[in-house]
Amino acid sequence: MPKLCGCMQGDVEGSKEDHVPLGLAGKKGRGGFRATMFVYGLVALDSMGFVANTVSLVLYFMGVMHFDIPTSANTLTNLMGSTFLLTVLGGFISDAYLNRLHTVLLFSFLEIMHAPSSMWQGKLCGGWYRIYVVLHAGFASIGFWGVRGALPALGADQFNKKGPEGARALASYFNWMALCTVWKGFLVSTVGTFIGFVILAAGKPFYDLRQPGDSPLIRIAQVFALAIRNRRLPLPRLRNCMRSVTKKPSLMRKNLSTLNNSVSISHDYQSTYHICSEATCSLISYATCRQDR
Known part of the structure; x- marks a missing residue:
């Protein structure tokens, strides 16, 4: 070679x-x-x-x-x-x-x-x-x-x-x-966590479970969604609609006036959203609530 x-x-x-x-x-x-x-x-x-x-x-x-x-x-x-x-x-x-x-x-x-x-x-x-x-x-x-x-x-x-x-x-x-x-440490933690999940699941017959429904986060999102949808409507018409629905024109705010458009107006406000109750509006000035049916 x-x-x-x-x-x-x-x-x-x-x-x-x-x-x-x-x-x-x-x-x-x-x-x-x-x-x-x-x-x-x-x-x-x-x-x-x-x-x-x-x-x-x-x-x-x-x-x-x-x-x-x-x-x-x-x-x-x-x-x-x-x-x-x-x-x-x-x-x-x-x-x-x-x-x-x-x-x-x-x-x-x-x-x-x-x-x-x-x-x-x-x-x-x-x-x-x-x-x-x-x-x-x-x-x-x-x-x-x-x-x-x-x-x-x-x-x-x-x-x-x-x-x-x-x-x-x-x-x-x-x-x-x-x-x-x-x-x-991993083994003990894993076993302990598994036992905890088993204990939690074992208590299911004793829980009083709340049915999922409306959420404050959804209501806040509705505020912005309605404000965007009604952004071109004049404020006087919104104020009149607010007075006709809630009898409380004081809910209209001068600061953050853009969110005043979140008030659902015209004929469709009763079909989907309506103004929040007085208790809710005292906590969140601009919010809409799901209408109870």
Whole structure:
């Protein structure tokens, strides 16, 4: 086979790179979405416990640790700030010293370990007990930022980023990872909303339902429709018609006089619309009402 020139050979090599496998090159059976399933499992279960504890820590500090409200809120703020800010250190450790899997496993022990409750019972009080609580929460925070700093990158390493298929798979990976993080809130909200709709529908036999009919918005729209239809009629004729129908010529206004034309006149005002009652006109100066039949 004749040798290709440099430019053609480069094109062939580039086309080969565009069709690289989705997983890691040279490691058959590894990488890809099959490997990320384990990452999804940890993200879903770890986020469940972390979010549940986060929303109740203020009550825990107030009710169990007997902190006042400002101290409880400040402690939670410092804990959350350090937890999410120091994830950069977790990523640095996984890049420079340990691989990402070992980093996650190492810091996971720091996240879940704690001293037995009977060990310090009755031995610490006052400021020392507060220091113990902060250190105890600090270990959980350190474990969390170590895990979260390396775990997303661990899943991203399972895809070959050289080809277009790998790039699309990488985007899908992060989308599924975000779903695993927030699935608890969406699931609980969806189930709760569905139950609420079922309860609302179950009360149908007990409701006194109002039949749909006229609406204030329709009446306001009728004002403008009649004003446009009667825009060329002279005002004296409108005033006489108003007096003959309502006996109240005071309903005619000098300001916004264009809307005075909304008064239905001639022989057709009794067939479709008529002047509103006194109570309605006291609320809406220019309005027409559907005639009762």
